[in-house]
Amino acid sequence: MREVDEAVRQDEFSDILNKYGKPILGAVVLGLAGFAGYLYWDGQQEAAMEKQSETLVSALDQVESRNLDTAMTTLGDVATNGTGAAKANAQMLQGGISMEQGKSEEAAKIFATVAADGDAPSLIRDLATVREIAATFDTRKPEEVIERLKPLAVPGNAMFGSAGEMVAMAYLEQGKRAEAGALLAEISKNDDVPDSLRSRTRQLAGLLGVDAIEDVEEVLEEVTAPSGPAPAAAE
Helix, strand or coil: CHHHHHHHHHHHHHHHHHHHHHHHHHHHHHHHHHHHHHHHHHHHHHHHHHHHHHHHHHHHHHHHCCCHHHHHHHHHHHHHHCCHHHHHHHHHHHHHHHHHCCCHHHHHHHHHHHHCCCCCCHHHHHHHHHHHHHHCHHHCCHHHHHHHHCCCCCCCCCCHHHHHHHHHHHHHHCCCHHHHHHHHHHHHCCCCCCHHHHHHHHHHHHHCCCCCCCCHHHHHHHHHCCCCCCCCCCC
16 A cells, blocks of 8 residues: 555656646746845945945045045035935035035035935935025025925924024014014923024023023023133143
């Protein structure tokens, strides 16, 4: 019975190979080829990312050395042909260089490109929007500033402080002192906002008649803190 059973199994296996052997072999070969292709693609992507990172670091070094034109040229390929965050960061750095060179309109165009790039990380797009409006604030109507930045000028958003301050300034241009004061006070009380911005918005809120002081001792410490190193004693 064992011999008969083994013979039956062999016959069944032979039939399966005859009927489906080539398709199965083809599927295995295609699977291996696809996996090999993925490994190659992944390696290429990683190599490209490393190259883009090296370019960004090199450009930052050039910016620190005040070689702004060289840094702009270095960033050109990544800003044009790069991908994802690397491309967005390269463009943001180009925009910053343009601002440093006094080319506000050119910088604003670069920031606007990043803000509209759906492939860029959302945080970078939000930052680009803030930088774009900041670069052209004086030439924009208050309602336009408010429309663009109000979605970012909310607690919990990483751009709350910067966006909120510009929205408050736009409110002031519209004569809405109460709205401006309330927003400035809210910024000054937010622990996620940089201390320098909190201090500035607290003072502005006070000028508009809104009390933004929660901790009097903290404010006194800020006011009385030395602004720099103490002068050396005379010999």
